[in-house]
Amino acid sequence: MEKLFQKISFASATLVLILLLGIFTTLYISAKPAIDEFGLHFIVDKRWNQEVPLTQTDNTLTQTPTAVDENADDEIADEDDMILDEDDEEAADTKTVYGGLVPIVGTILSTLIALTFALPIAMGIAVFLAEIASKNVSKFVGIAIELLAAIPSIIFGMWGLYYFAPIISDTFGGYQVSLLTAGLVLGVMILPFMAAVTRDSMNTTPDVLKESAYALGATKFEVVKDVIFPYSKVGIIGSIILALGRALGETMAVAFLIGAVYSLPEKITDPTISIPVAMAVNFGEASGLGESALFYLGLILFVMSFAVISLAKFYFLKRVKS
Amino acid sequence: MRLQLNKLFLALSVFSALIGLGFLGWILITLFVKGLASMHLSLFLNDLVDGGLRNLIVGQLILAGLAALVGIPLGMVAGIYIREYGRGKYAELIRDLSDIMVSAPSIVIGAFVYAFAVAPFGGANGFAGVIALSIMMIPIIINTTDSMLSLVPKELREAGIALGASKYRVILDIVIKAAKVGIMTGVLLAFARIAGETAPLLFTSETSNYFSLDLRDSFPSLTVSIYNLANEPEKSSRDLAWAASFILTAMVLIINLVGRYLTRHKK
Amino acid sequence: MPVMNIKKFSFTYPGVDHPSLKSITLPIKKNKITALIGPSGCGKSTLLRSMNRIHDLYPGNKYDGKIELLDLESGKYRNILEIKKENEFIELRQKVGMIFQKPTPFPMSIFDNVAYGLRIAGIKNKSELSDRVEAALKGSALWKEVHDRLDKSAMGLSGGQQQRLCIARAVAVKPEVLLFDEPTSALDPISTGAIEELIVELKNDVSIAIVTHNMQQASRISDYTAFMYLGDLIEYDKTENIFLNPKEKQTEDYITGRFG
Numbered sequence: 007m008e009k010l011f012q013k014i015s016f017a018s019a020t021l022v023l024i025l026l027l028g029i030f031t032t033l034y035i036s037a038k039p040a041i042d043e044f045g046l047h048f049i050v051d052k053r054w055n056q057e058v059p060l061t062q063t064d065n066t067l068t069q070t071p072t073a074v075d076e077n078a079d080d081e082i083a084d085e086d087d088m089i090l091d092e093d094d095e096e097a098a099d100t101k102t103v104y105g106g107l108v109p110i111v112g113t114i115l116s117t118l119i120a121l122t123f124a125l126p127i128a129m130g131i132a133v134f135l136a137e138i139a140s141k142n143v144s145k146f147v148g149i150a151i152e153l154l155a156a157i158p159s160i161i162f163g164m165w166g167l168y169y170f171a172p173i174i175s176d177t178f179g180g181y182q183v184s185l186l187t188a189g190l191v192l193g194v195m196i197l198p199f200m201a202a203v204t205r206d207s208m209n210t211t212p213d214v215l216k217e218s219a220y221a222l223g224a225t226k227f228e229v230v231k232d233v234i235f236p237y238s239k240v241g242i243i244g245s246i247i248l249a250l251g252r253a254l255g256e257t258m259a260v261a262f263l264i265g266a267v268y269s270l271p272e273k274i275t276d277p278t279i280s281i282p283v284a285m286a287v288n289f290g291e292a293s294g295l296g297e298s299a300l301f302y303l304g305l306i307l308f309v310m311s312f313a314v315i316s317l318a319k320f321y322f323l324k325r326v327k328s
Numbered sequence: 329m330r331l332q333l334n335k336l337f338l339a340l341s342v343f344s345a346l347i348g349l350g351f352l353g354w355i356l357i358t359l360f361v362k363g364l365a366s367m368h369l370s371l372f373l374n375d376l377v378d379g380g381l382r383n384l385i386v387g388q389l390i391l392a393g394l395a396a397l398v399g400i401p402l403g404m405v406a407g408i409y410i411r412e413y414g415r416g417k418y419a420e421l422i423r424d425l426s427d428i429m430v431s432a433p434s435i436v437i438g439a440f441v442y443a444f445a446v447a448p449f450g451g452a453n454g455f456a457g458v459i460a461l462s463i464m465m466i467p468i469i470i471n472t473t474d475s476m477l478s479l480v481p482k483e484l485r486e487a488g489i490a491l492g493a494s495k496y497r498v499i500l501d502i503v504i505k506a507a508k509v510g511i512m513t514g515v516l517l518a519f520a521r522i523a524g525e526t527a528p529l530l531f532t533s534e535t536s537n538y539f540s541l542d543l544r545d546s547f548p549s550l551t552v553s554i555y556n557l558a559n560e561p562e563k564s565s566r567d568l569a570w571a572a573s574f575i576l577t578a579m580v581l582i583i584n585l586v587g588r589y590l591t592r593h594k595k
Numbered sequence: 596m597p598v599m600n601i602k603k604f605s606f607t608y609p610g611v612d613h614p615s616l617k618s619i620t621l622p623i624k625k626n627k628i629t630a631l632i633g634p635s636g637c638g639k640s641t642l643l644r645s646m647n648r649i650h651d652l653y654p655g656n657k658y659d660g661k662i663e664l665l666d667l668e669s670g671k672y673r674n675i676l677e678i679k680k681e682n683e684f685i686e687l688r689q690k691v692g693m694i695f696q697k698p699t700p701f702p703m704s705i706f707d708n709v710a711y712g713l714r715i716a717g718i719k720n721k722s723e724l725s726d727r728v729e730a731a732l733k734g735s736a737l738w739k740e741v742h743d744r745l746d747k748s749a750m751g752l753s754g755g756q757q758q759r760l761c762i763a764r765a766v767a768v769k770p771e772v773l774l775f776d777e778p779t780s781a782l783d784p785i786s787t788g789a790i791e792e793l794i795v796e797l798k799n800d801v802s803i804a805i806v807t808h809n810m811q812q813a814s815r816i817s818d819y820t821a822f823m824y825l826g827d828l829i830e831y832d833k834t835e836n837i838f839l840n841p842k843e844k845q846t847e848d849y850i851t852g853r854f855g
Contacts, residue, residue: 008681011496015409018402019422022470025463026425029440036443130344138341147345149588154352156517156584157577158524160554164573165355167558168362194351201348225334248431255433257527258555282435282527289439289531304439308432315428415654486649487699487761491712491768492688494681501711505702 033308036301040104043295048302051105054268054284055296058103104299106306108268112185112280113307116260117253119189119274120196125246128200133230135201136208148205155198163262166191171263180275181265188264188280192256196249203248207241208234244322251315255307257282281307356577363574366567371575376537376553379564381572383539387548388576390541391454391533392523395461399522400515402462403469410470411477412499423474429467435527437463442531454543457533461522468521472514476507509591516587524580526551550576597622598772598802599646600663600672606638606645609655615641617826618660623772625665628794628803630817630834632810634854637823639806643774646804647691648675648684664690667771689716692765692801696777698757700749705741708749708760712768731767734800735759736793755786762793766801773797775805779812791816810850814838822846 034041044051131151135144170191171182178186211234219229235242265277266287279287281303292300374380406426410419438460445456480503488498504511526549529535535552536545550572557569599622606616616638623629623646631639641650650656663672664687675687689712701708709728718724728745732738737759741752749760758778765773775794779787794803795816807813813820813834820837822830822845830837830846841847848854 008494008496011499012413015405015413018406019409019414019419019470021402022406022422022426022429022467025466026429029436032440032443033436036439127344127347130341131348134341134345138338139345147349150349150352152588153581153584154348154355156520156524156580157355158526158551158580160524160526160551161355161359161573161577164554164558164569165358169354169358197348197351225330227334227337228330230337252431255431255435257433257435258551261555262558282433285435285439286527286530289442301439301443304436308436311431311433311436312428315431319424319427481697481699483695483697483699484701486652487693487695488701488711489652490647490649490688490693490695491715491764492685493711493715494685497715501703502701508702 029308030305033301033305037298037305039295040298040302044104044299044302048104048106048299049110049306050107051103052107052270053103053105054108054299056103057100059100102295104296104302106281106299106303108270109279109281109284109303110306111270112264112278113254113282113310115185115271115278116189116192116264116280117250119186120192120253121246121250123190123193124197124200124249128197128204128249129242131197131201132204132208135205137226137230137234148202151198151201154194155202158258159195159256160258160262162191162195162259166259167262175275178275180273181277183263183265183277184275185264185271185278186274188260191259191263192253195256195259196253199252200245200249203245204238204242207238207245210241211237240322244318247314247318247322251311251318254311254314255282257286261286359570359574359577362567362570363577366571367574371568371571375539376548379568381550381568381575383536383548384550384553384572385575385579387536387540388523388550391457391461391529391547391549392519394458394543395465395522396515396519398458399462399465399518400469403466403518404473404511406466407470407473407477408499408504411474412495412503423470426467426470430471432467433527434464434525435530438528438530438532441528446532452532452534452546454533454540454545454547457529457547457549458543460528460532461525464525464528465518465522468518469515472518473507473511476510476514477503479510480506513587513591516583516590520580520583520587523583524551524576526555530555596625596665598625598665599623599804600661600665601642601646602663603660604642604645604662604676605657605659606641606650607657608641609653609657614657614659615826616645619823619828621821621828621831623802623804624819625802626798626800627818628798628805628816629819629821630813631804631806631821631823632808632813632849633823633829634849635808636825638826639823640776642823643776643804643806644693646675646772646774647688647693648678649688649693651684664772689768690770691772691774692768692770693774693776694758694761694765694778697781698754698761700752700757700760702750703748704746705749705752705760706745709763709767712764716768727767728763731763734766734797735763736789737763753786755782755789758782758786758790759793762790762797766797770801773801773803775803775807777806777808780808787812810838822849824849 040048135148139147166187171187174187174190175182180186215233215237216229219233224232260280261283264280264283266279266283267277268279271278284303285300288296289300371381373382375383406422410423441456441460441463445459446452484502484506485498488502493501529549529552533547533549535556536548538548540548554569554572554576557565557572601619601621604616604619605614607614619642631642633639644650645662658676661674662676664675665672678684678687701711706728709731710724713724713727729738732741737756740756749757752760779790782790791812794805797803805817817834820832820834821828822837824845830841830843837846838850841850
């Protein structure tokens with residue numbers, strides 16, 4: 007019985023490894039047609055679902071005669087999608103090209119905006135919870151922050167779209183659904199997590215260290231600045247990077263708010279698209295090379311997230327929480 | 329000067345906390361106002377095809393429930409392995425991988441499940457949705473089981489062994505029991521989290537307008553339908569989306585609060 | 596005959612190059628109390644924990660020498676360091692019980708706590724369990740205090756009561772040897788007194804080895820004392836000899852408090 011239990015528990019644990027490898031492999035296999043077709047150039051190609059004459063090589067970014075007006079292009083491409091198969095075995099005069107630059111840029115930029123917005127507020131909340139608030143207030147606010155974290159992301163999308171977005175566009179001009187709006191709401195979403203991990207980091211500072219500083223006459227601000235933050239610096243940076251990793255993969259809220267437009271934003275208040283949104287929005291109708299391109303994007307996202315989260319974990323965080 | 333800087337700092341910190349609370353309040357109030365405005369009993373009695381939410385609520389709970397049925401035992405047993413049986417590098421590896429997967433993008437998991445459980449089987453089905461949600465749940469349960477077991481003092485295990493109990497008996501009879509409350513909370517919080525997920529279901533089980541208990545076809549989901557309804561132009565669809573959002577959030581937050589209430593006595 | 600014979604026993608923790616115990620030879624006499632004393636780090640707990648092989652919860656230990664346990668039925672000694680099989684370990688621990696420094700009540704009722712060792716030994720008969728639990732609790736001077744709340748959680752007991760519960764739990768399986776690892780260091784003086792009385796009574800039924808850093812306790816209750824220092828056994832003798840007439844200078848220095 008003991009041996010059986012050991013074997014079962016080992017098998018369950020191995021399941022994790024199998025899943026991870028399975029995800030990576032499946033993504034790769036499904037993305038392979040697109041990888042073979044577009045190679046690494048995919049990452050810097052800003053065309054998505056565009057028809058280009060067959061005589062062109064993939065390396066000419068700027069010489070696409072059909073890419074004058076982005077919107078008109080989408081219409082043409084759509085019509086062609088209905089007529090032509092995206093299968094590149096089709097003997098046509100044109101072929102469809104997919105490039106991931108726009109979603110990749112959108113993912114990175116929206117995440118950076120989120121981080122910039124959330125960081126000071128999260129730090130402030132963490133300090134409040136760890137050092138300023140009384141025990142009861144800290145508990146209450148702590149629970150409130152955790153509830154904020156528990157709200158499903160689609161709800162952030164709903165609230166963001168109908169209530170937050172108008173305010174942003176009134177304040178900053180530009181579109182309601184935009185990179186900025188998506189980034190800011192994303193920031194609200196990673197706020198609780200960053201605050202919680204930072205607070206936990208700060209709480210690892212030994213009391214004696216803090217007491218020594220206070221005993222010398224330091225103010226709270228100085229104790230935080232000179233004792234706590236340096237001591238928990240590593241954990242805090244780790245929490246930031248980990249929050250970044252999570253924000254990269256956020257789908258639903260961003261889907262409501264970023265605009266889902268395959269063009270690089272010229273201004274921060276322009277709409278654009280991110281990888282999760284591209285996948286969410288297009289997966290339903292995609293097939294053949296288009297679907298493969300979406301898997302390619304998914305693979306890129308998976309690798310990006312994995313890398314960022316691993317960096318946070320191994321370099322910075324050594325099990326800050328229990 | 330130092331004192332003024334300190335005052336400013338404290339004020340900013342309190343202000344941040346207020347901002348955090350403010351967002352929470354704003355969202356909850358919005359949900360309350362818009363959700364309640366569109367709320368009436370018929371929502372619970374009719375399915376989406378008739379303008380109600382019944383099939384979606386039941387469907388979401390079924391999907392999450394089945395995922396929990398799969399994910400909880402697998403996650404707990406794996407968690408037990410890495411905390412109680414694991415030796416060295418392999419257990420550490422699994423622990424780390426599981427930790428990473430907790431934060432992995434949910435849409436990628438949806439795509440993964442799509443590739444092997446949807447495409448080859450001729451389309452959206454409930455099983456794929458359950459699988460996707462379980463994959464999300466397992467690392468969370470592993471994490472929480474591992475953490476809670478680590479809090480049990482080693483003397484308790486030694487005392488069990490010293491009486492002649494075999495290791496698995498000690499784990500099941502004593503260690504898990506001692507960590508019971510913490511594990512239960514972790515499980516509840518994990519359930520609340522996956523019950524609110526949308527992305528893993530988007531192209532695995534999608535959703536359905538009809539009441540269904542058949543997992544072989546597209547399966548009703550509250551979250552996916554909110555997404556669809558919000559994208560429809562009619563005002564009635566949007567109102568329904570708000571009502572659904574209110575119900576979803578209420579469900580998730582209540583489960584969350586119950587979970588926290590259970591650990592209120594622990595440190 | 597001693598119930599346990601420790602012969603040239605050496606022990607090294609995993610990942611460490613120097614042994615924590617160096618060639619210890621020591622008898623544990625039947626129905627007597629043998630105290631292991633010495634300053635922190637001398638290896639007394641390490642030695643005690645080798646006697647029921649509880650070190651083997653954590654792999655990688657290195658053993659040398661022998662620890663022989665007397666098989667009461669056959670009259671022969673068995674080297675417990677050779678035990679490898681799961682069921683043999685279980686058998687060993689049913690014969691050699693242990694009580695820890697921190698009281699370790701299991702998260703279950705008082706009754707279930709005491710019955711635990713019996714249940715895993717396969718005893719299911721309700722009346723037999725009930726009888727043995729009662730006997731064990733009486734034998735640990737706890738029956739009067741808990742007989743009317745046996746189904747209540749053991750976590751509600753006081754520290755001293757919890758430790759007596761752990762003793763009852765260990766005694767219920769009728770072991771031959773009981774190992775006490777600083778059993779009263781976490782308790783108040785009154786509970787300590789009660790438990791010391793209990794241990795002295797117990798020696799009628801079991802042989803006892805006790806680790807204590809409290810010299811007065813050792814001199815109060817033990818029949819034989821072994822003084823250890825830095826992994827070596829410095830002196831072993833009848834307790835009154837160790838305390839009144841030690842042969843080794845180190846022993847004398849420790850007894851008189853010149854180092855602790």
